[in-house]
Amino acid sequence: MTVPLAEYKRGASLPSSNPFQRLAALIADIEPLMDPIIMSIGEPQHALPDFTASVLADNIADFRRYPAMNGTPEFRSAVGSWLDKRFHLDGLLDTENGIAPLNGSREGLSFGPIFARDYLGKTDETPVVVMPNPFYQTYAAGAHIADAQTVLMDAIPEHDFLPNLDSLSSETLDRTIAFYVASPSNPEGSVATIDYMQRLIGLARKHNFIIFADECYSEIYRDVPPPGMLEAAKMMAPSAGEVFDKIVVLNSLSKRSNLAGLRCGFAAGDPVFIKNWVRFRGLAAPQIPLPIQAVATRAYSDEGHVIENRRLYNEKYALAEKLLSPLVGKVTPDAGFFLWLNVKKWGDSVSVTKTLYRDTGVKVIPGSYLATNHADGTNPGHDFIRVGLCPPLETTEEALTRLATWLGGKQ
Numbered sequence: 001m002t003v004p005l006a007e008y009k010r011g012a013s014l015p016s017s018n019p020f021q022r023l024a025a026l027i028a029d030i031e032p033l034m035d036p037i038i039m040s041i042g043e044p045q046h047a048l049p050d051f052t053a054s055v056l057a058d059n060i061a062d063f064r065r066y067p068a069m070n071g072t073p074e075f076r077s078a079v080g081s082w083l084d085k086r087f088h089l090d091g092l093l094d095t096e097n098g099i100a101p102l103n104g105s106r107e108g109l110s111f112g113p114i115f116a117r118d119y120l121g122k123t124d125e126t127p128v129v130v131m132p133n134p135f136y137q138t139y140a141a142g143a144h145i146a147d148a149q150t151v152l153m154d155a156i157p158e159h160d161f162l163p164n165l166d167s168l169s170s171e172t173l174d175r176t177i178a179f180y181v182a183s184p185s186n187p188e189g190s191v192a193t194i195d196y197m198q199r200l201i202g203l204a205r206k207h208n209f210i211i212f213a214d215e216c217y218s219e220i221y222r223d224v225p226p227p228g229m230l231e232a233a234k235m236m237a238p239s240a241g242e243v244f245d246k247i248v249v250l251n252s253l254s255k256r257s258n259l260a261g262l263r264c265g266f267a268a269g270d271p272v273f274i275k276n277w278v279r280f281r282g283l284a285a286p287q288i289p290l291p292i293q294a295v296a297t298r299a300y301s302d303e304g305h306v307i308e309n310r311r312l313y314n315e316k317y318a319l320a321e322k323l324l325s326p327l328v329g330k331v332t333p334d335a336g337f338f339l340w341l342n343v344k345k346w347g348d349s350v351s352v353t354k355t356l357y358r359d360t361g362v363k364v365i366p367g368s369y370l371a372t373n374h375a376d377g378t379n380p381g382h383d384f385i386r387v388g389l390c391p392p393l394e395t396t397e398e399a400l401t402r403l404a405t406w407l408g409g410k411q
């Protein structure tokens with residue numbers, strides 16, 4: 001039996017300000033007792049790939065030119081080859097129509113549902129966009145732009161921090177235009193299994209909606225590469241219809257290659273949807289500068305810097321496990337670069353964030369700021385804080401040591 005989930009009216013899931021502005025307001029009057037260490041942001045701080053400057057310099061003259069909306073053939077080919085190898089796609093991805101460059105995955109995540117609404121031709125006055133809760137806040141903006149209601153699916157430990165697919169009714173799924181799913185998820189670092197993804201793909205095809213699979217943390221994993229939505233779809237083909245039908249994967253160089261400021265990502269998957277979306281983008285959005293695409297082409301052809309990047313994060317996770325697991329149990333997720341710590345024993349997410357900052361200078365983000373309150377006031381991030389392992393090893397060690405001492409002292 002499916003339990004009806006609450007639907008939220010247009011705008012109700014849209015935060016009034018972003019979590020970082022809320023955090024700044026929360027701690028504005030606090031004078032920390034130790035030097036501040038910022039562990040709240042998810043901005044990679046490891047080195048840029050060493051070829052970045054030279055590739056930009058070699059292509060600098062192309063800043064003069066307007067680029068094609070669907071990217072250079074070299075960009076699409078590099079992304080296509082990378083996806084093919086990484087997700088075992090057997091050459092099935094259409095690199096001409098099934099890949100489009102974006103100004104970071106965020107751009108595709110925000111404008112995806114509005115195009116999906118037109119494309120699918122659903123006539124409901126109140127279409128639905130489904131998303132996890134907590135969620136990357138751009139999903140709420142995407143639903144808002146598409147003038148849709150949202151269904152928030154709590155990402156809780158009981159369901160491996162992934163939306164429980166069994167809790168959606170057929171009626172809701174029929175009205176759904178877009179389903180956001182993040183694997184690996186932010187903030188929890190959970191990885192969906194192939195079976196989970198195939199069930200979601202089955203629902204998308206049955207109920208005619210687009211899956212926006214946010215895979216921007218796909219390369220920041222511990223030991224085992226997370227599977228991807230395209231991979232899951234390929235394994236279902238050909239018996240389940242067109243191989244990438246209803247699937248749009250979003251990914252970028254921001255986390256994989258520490259190039260968040262380059263603003264370069266892509267959408268890949270359903271060639272009919274993406275071809276039409278690119279046409280729409282041609283009216284609505286900027287192209288990606290050619291020198292930026294040249295850096296991306298090179299970056300997707302190189303795994304050395306990505307392996308090193310993972311090693312650096314994993315070093316910090318080993319430290320976190322050593323310092324924190326005696327106090328809170330296992331802390332290392334399968335992927336991502338965050339700790340999602342249950343601090344219930346010490347208070348709620350907001351009060352812990354405040355006192356931790358006051359006593360130790362360690363700035364984290366309250367889990368509740370990354371999620372939306374339900375109508376009854378509950379919030380699935382209420383018991384959690386998010387700690388970003390982005391700073392260099394030494395700074396991270398200092399922050400985690402202070403955190404462990406603080407938690408230990410308050411037991």
Ligand SMILES: Cc1ncc(COP(=O)(O)O)c(C=O)c1O
Pocket residue numbers: 042103104105106107136182185186214216251252253254260264265
């Ligand atoms: C879950 C998630 N999705 C998407 C993005 C957007 O990344 P970008 O636009 O840099 O590719 C981020 C950035 O922090 C994120 O955390």
